[in-house]
Amino acid sequence: MGKMAGEMPLKKGEEIEITIQDLAFGGQGVARLNNWVVFVDQALPGETVRARISKRRKNYLQARVIETIAASAHQVEPMCSHFGECGGCALQNLDYAQQIAAKQRQTEDSLKRLGGFMDVPMAPIVPADQLQFYRNKMEFSFSRCRWLKASEMGSDNDLQKEGLFLGLHARGFYDKIIDIADCRLLDPQANDMVAAVREFARQSGRPAYSTRDHQGFYRFLIIRRSKQVDEWMVNLITREYEAQIAADFTKWMTDRFPQISSLLLSTTSKQAAVAFSEHETVLAGKATIDEKIGDWIFEISSNSFLQTNSLQAVKLYEQVRQDAGLRGQETVYDLYCGAGTISIYLSRDAAHITGFEAIPAAIDDARRNCIRNDVSNCAFVCGDLKDLLTDTEAQIAQHGKPDVMIIDPPRSGMHPKTVQAILRLLPERIVHVSCNPTTLARDLQIFCKTDYQLIKVTPVDMFPHTAHIEAVALLERKKH
Secondary structure: OOEOOOOOOOOOOOEEEEEOOEEOOOOOEEEEEOOEEEEEEOOOOOOEEEEEEEEEOOOEEEEEEEEEEEOOOOEOOOOOOOOOOEOOOOOOOEOHHHHHHHHHHHHHHHHHHOOOOOOOOEOOOEOOOOOOOOOOEEEEEEEEEEOOOHHHOOOOOOOOOEEEEEEEEEOOOOOOEEOOOOOOOOOHHHHHHHHHHHHHHHHHOOOEOEOOOOEOOEEEEEEEEOOOOOOEEEEEEEOOOOHHHHHHHHHHHHHHOOOEEEEEEEEOOOOOOOOOOOEEEEEEEOOOEEEEEOOEEEEEOOOOOOOOOHHHHHHHHHHHHHHHOOOOOOEEEEEOOOOOHHHHHOHHHOOEEEEEEOOHHHHHHHHHHHHHOOOOOEEEEEOOHHHHOOOHHHHHHHHOOOOEEEEOOOOOOOOHHHHHHHHHHOOOEEEEEEOOHHHHHHHHHHHHHHOEEEEEEEEEOOOOOOOOOEEEEEEEEOOO
16 A cells, blocks of 8 residues: 655655646656655546655655556557567656646746746747658667567566567667557558568678677668658668578668669667667669658658658748748858757858858758758858857957857757857847756856847647657847
């Protein structure tokens, strides 16, 4: 029998009975037990559960559900047969209106609690129209170990089975793979492609690569499908190139899937579990596929970064355009510009845009996409921002003083040197695009201590059924 919420928990392993009040950033259920905050994995708001404490920290507890006593009124039937096992769509069993309401609250809470913005000017979250099959790219991993459901487990409780498996990582495991058959994120045809590649790999007799001993052949499978142009890319990534495997794979896939526009076999020698092509061989079709965002066409290579929800990217970029308030005469800096998609999207609205990016291949993509779209007022600079922007006077002399700055940093946020360089450049407006509300709060706090005022924050739901949150923040320079 679990302790009720009025009693004090004693130790790790103790059972408690609690009602979940909300969702934390990251998707865990949140409850309160006296003065303690309790984070409960895979629990929904409104659900009453019996849970076992798994961790006890100074001012919070972590717990796992043992039994659901009362279901949430907002619970729905998950659409995917792999739900609860896969590390992807953690919120499929929560009504979508509740998902986006929770993401709105999480963004506001991060800004208040971590950034000190007690009166946050929040705009309503921008919801997604398409709730499944919305991604334009998925990365699948090969493994020698398969995650088994409880019903599949033997008497020895072995959670792995040796062989060759292809799919997505099991929740909480880096080395166990769910042999995915019915993913609802990319496209229904992608499930058939994954099954075909898995069958080919098994019949070839070559083993899956393992990060335990760094031996094996098959490593990753990347599938891209452009939503607006309807082109497919399939990239099989192996440890080394073998001509016979390449020839057999070409026939195997082209016979079954004539719709593939780009069939690649790539190799990587890196030991890290990152699906990145070091060397690519085009087996059939072309090396890139096209995707359309708004009025613009982008050439996408296997390693290219592109917002993975093409349809929702238009809404995100339109929010950036609205907040930027460009009138055609401005000089714009686009920091962490990737393949230049935002720069090109805004190119008609500004006099000149300079994009800054550390990845050479992304800069190559950006320049190529400018040519493809006949855009002549965008330039791109390759290098680490914390180094590039150190000499702000040199950047101003070369690219002009920015009137508006677009910032789209990685999940970890900006390097402190980059933040200080922005404060020296002092654009009139900053549009900060963030995929992490906690680092967004940290960066905004620094900007607003001195020179800027937070005008508004608009969350955008790029990834339904997941815990990910995108947000666009508008900052304006204070009038001194």
